[in-house]
Amino acid sequence: MDNEYDQLTVPPDGRSPAEQPRWRQDFPIDWPQDEYLTRREFIKFLLLTSAAFSAGQLWFLVADFLQQREAALPAEVIARVEDVPIGGSLIFKYPAENSPARLLVRLDEERFVAYEQQCTHLTCPVIPHVVEGELHCPCHEGIFDMLTGRPLSGPPRRPLARVTLAVRDGNVVATGIEKRTV
Numbered sequence: 001m002d003n004e005y006d007q008l009t010v011p012p013d014g015r016s017p018a019e020q021p022r023w024r025q026d027f028p029i030d031w032p033q034d035e036y037l038t039r040r041e042f043i044k045f046l047l048l049t050s051a052a053f054s055a056g057q058l059w060f061l062v063a064d065f066l067q068q069r070e071a072a073l074p075a076e077v078i079a080r081v082e083d084v085p086i087g088g089s090l091i092f093k094y095p096a097e098n099s100p101a102r103l104l105v106r107l108d109e110e111r112f113v114a115y116e117q118q119c120t121h122l123t124c125p126v127i128p129h130v131v132e133g134e135l136h137c138p139c140h141e142g143i144f145d146m147l148t149g150r151p152l153s154g155p156p157r158r159p160l161a162r163v164t165l166a167v168r169d170g171n172v173v174a175t176g177i178e179k180r181t182v
């Protein structure tokens with residue numbers, strides 16, 4: 001088998017391949033040089049692809065971090081437990097007075113749930129149907145699960161944002177907002 005250097009054409013000016021002008025290096029006429037160039041291009045492609053992938057992963061981490069920071073809201077009393085009967089509900093604003101309306105629902109002696117009140121389809125206000133365990137949007141018959149806020153039927157595809165709650169000293173306290181995409 002030939003040594004690969006035996007397969008190289010001697011350039012017209014007689015200088016070594018490394019001393020040749022750039023255009024002659026980029027468009028080799030010999031197979032060994034051409035394969036070397038192809039490997040080099042392939043490695044460059046792999047490095048660029050890896051860098052793009054890493055940058056994408058980093059962006060998701062940063063976005064996730066920012067979203068969690070955004071969700072760090074102040075705890076705020078929204079009702080006294082005794083003021084909301086079992087099966088009852090009330091509208092409140094959180095975290096500020098000019099925030100969108102939220103809906104608090106008392107499910108039983110112990111449990112409360114709270115969600116944004118606007119339907120994720122076209123923002124009509126949802127209505128609690130506690131016995132059925134559903135939140136109903138009358139505009140286009142959208143139905144959300146009362147325990148999770150996830151869409152069950154109708155046009156809505158995204159869950160309602162959930163207000164996280166705690167019960168402290170006889171008060172229902174809003175502690176944050178959990179935005180979800182699924």
Ligand code: FES
Binds near residue numbers: 119123124138140
């Ligand atoms: S706005 Fe709620 S289902 Fe369309």
